[in-house]
Amino acid sequence: MGTTKSDEFSLRDNHIAEYAKALSSPARIAILRILMKRETCMCGDIVEQIPLSQSTVSQHLRELKNAAIIKGSIDGPKICYYIDAENWGAMRKTFKKFFKGFDPE
Amino acid sequence: MGTTKSDEFSLRDNHIAEYAKALSSPARIAILRILMKRETCMCGDIVEQIPLSQSTVSQHLRELKNAAIIKGSIDGPKICYYIDAENWGAMRKTFKKFFKGFDPE
DNA sequence: TTTATTTATCGCAAAAATACGATGACTATA
DNA sequence: TATAGTCATCGTATTTTTGCGATAAATAAA
Numbered sequence: 001m002g003t004t005k006s007d008e009f010s011l012r013d014n015h016i017a018e019y020a021k022a023l024s025s026p027a028r029i030a031i032l033r034i035l036m037k038r039e040t041c042m043c044g045d046i047v048e049q050i051p052l053s054q055s056t057v058s059q060h061l062r063e064l065k066n067a068a069i070i071k072g073s074i075d076g077p078k079i080c081y082y083i084d085a086e087n088w089g090a091m092r093k094t095f096k097k098f099f100k101g102f103d104p105e
Numbered sequence: 106m107g108t109t110k111s112d113e114f115s116l117r118d119n120h121i122a123e124y125a126k127a128l129s130s131p132a133r134i135a136i137l138r139i140l141m142k143r144e145t146c147m148c149g150d151i152v153e154q155i156p157l158s159q160s161t162v163s164q165h166l167r168e169l170k171n172a173a174i175i176k177g178s179i180d181g182p183k184i185c186y187y188i189d190a191e192n193w194g195a196m197r198k199t200f201k202k203f204f205k206g207f208d209p210e
Numbered sequence: 211t212t213t214a215t216t217t218a219t220c221g222c223a224a225a226a227a228t229a230c231g232a233t234g235a236c237t238a239t240a
Numbered sequence: 241t242a243t244a245g246t247c248a249t250c251g252t253a254t255t256t257t258t259g260c261g262a263t264a265a266a267t268a269a270a
Contacts, residue, residue, distance in 0.1 A: 020128035076216085077215060184246080213269080234250090
């Protein structure tokens with residue numbers, strides 16, 4: 001084993017878990033904070049601000065892209081990464097709704 | 106390697122990542138949904154509602170407990186698990202604040 | 211055309227996560 | 241005391257994750 005039994009759970013629960021997995025690394029949180037500031041978007045600039053190698057940062061960017069949290073647009077030899085505003089809102093709502101499911105008074 | 110370089114990132118980012126990791130499994134999301142309903146709290150009852158073995162469910166409960174999202178109180182031979190209302194609120198606020206960091210207009 | 215810049219991908223190693231059965235501990239009941 | 245019920249933990253197998261260096265691809269500049 002070692003595999004998550006995704007098929008056995010609801011789409012809704014898998015969806016939340018996928019978002020959470022994308023956010024489950026301090027490196028990816030740090031990357032998102034950099035992109036939030038919108039001061040830069042290049043992979044190289046991010047690498048300079050994060051204590052990880054270029055290949056590792058690139059891998060994290062790919063995971064954030066797979067989770068639809070960020071997008072990348074080609075700009076010559078560079079790639080400009082930016083937060084996908086639409087999906088960011090969707091993720092925000094998804095978590096909000098989930099947290100609201102338990103409302104202690 | 107294979108280890109997350111937690112030391113290299115801020116406490117704040119590690120904190121969010123830890124919460125997210127606790128929520129990064131559909132099994133744990135499903136368990137939390139069961140506990141949200143407050144109809145039951147026993148490990149055995151949860152096992153009946155989740156397509157995983159007793160030992161696996163127990164392991165997930167431990168992880169949720171380590172993340173301070175749930176608590177367990179001993180009730181004879183049983184253990185009553187319940188969501189830690191205070192920390193649930195803290196987690197909610199933590200995510201809310203993080204999501205607010207990117208506010209597209 | 212050659213060179214530099216930028217990023218993705220490949221291959222690898224180490225560690226963590228997921229899941230299970232078996233077993234142990236602990237309480238309640240017969 | 242002996243038995244049943246409840247749950248945690250141990251040991252194990254498999255997969256996934258994290259990270260790195262090296263290399264490839266693609267564009268821009270000399």
